[in-house]
Amino acid sequence: MPCTLRVRWTLIANRFPRPWRACPRCGTQRAFECSDKVRLNANGRRLDAWLVYKCVSCDDTWNHTLFERRNARDLDPDMLSGLEANDPVLVSRFAFDVAALRRVAHRVEEFAGSVARKEVLGDRPDRPKRLEIFLSLPSPVSIRLDRLLSMELGLSRARIATIVRHDHPKTNIKLNRLAIDGSRIGIDLSQECSETILLNAIRDRAGLRGERL
Ligand SMILES: [Zn+2]
Structure with missing residues (x-):
């Protein structure tokens, strides 16, 4: 037996980790909450992508850079359509990337x-x-x-x-x-x-x- x-x-x-950053509108360090939305910007063939965060106090937005000036042809089509559709699995992957958030935040609050x-x-x-x-x-x-x-x-x-x-x-x-x-x-x-x-x-x-x- x-x-x-x-x-x-x-x-x-x-819940997603919250980066703390200086909020320009509040004039002090604030927690920023992931909005579950991705912002894409096309400049010719070049693409930028950000994950949009909002200050918990004043709703001011902060764009967390996912990539910049990436050639659209180099991007996996599934990734691109996922970003366009705010795919929750993709959003969650970026929002849980604490190492990337630490590079741009004063501190990262994890739950x-x-x-x-x-x-x-x-x-x-x-x-x-x-x-x-x-x-x-x-x-x-x-x-x-x-x-x-x-x-x-x-x-x-x-x-x-x-x-x-x-x-x-x-x-x-x-x-x-x-x-x-x-x-x-x-x-x-x-x-x-x-x-x-x-x-x-x-x-x-x-x-x-x-x-x-
Ligand atoms: Zn604020």
């Missing part, structure tokens, strides 16, 4: 996400002694690993640290880091009254929705 319960948690971000789905992988053992959680993050979500595990499993961060460390005695797993796509976290349940943990590992909890870091 297998004695490890394997689950996959898929995390989704609740926590929530676990959208919990699935059991493979066989489900009767009395598991170990829990293995695989994290899937299709888009970047900013949440610390210990906070995520604590919220979702219903245990204190100190308790999480103990049972995770027990399972990874030789590796110094960093629970104070952000959760990343493809992570695998083993949890030792041999010393633990584990019924609730196991239940929480596979059932949805609404604890994280909409929260900031």
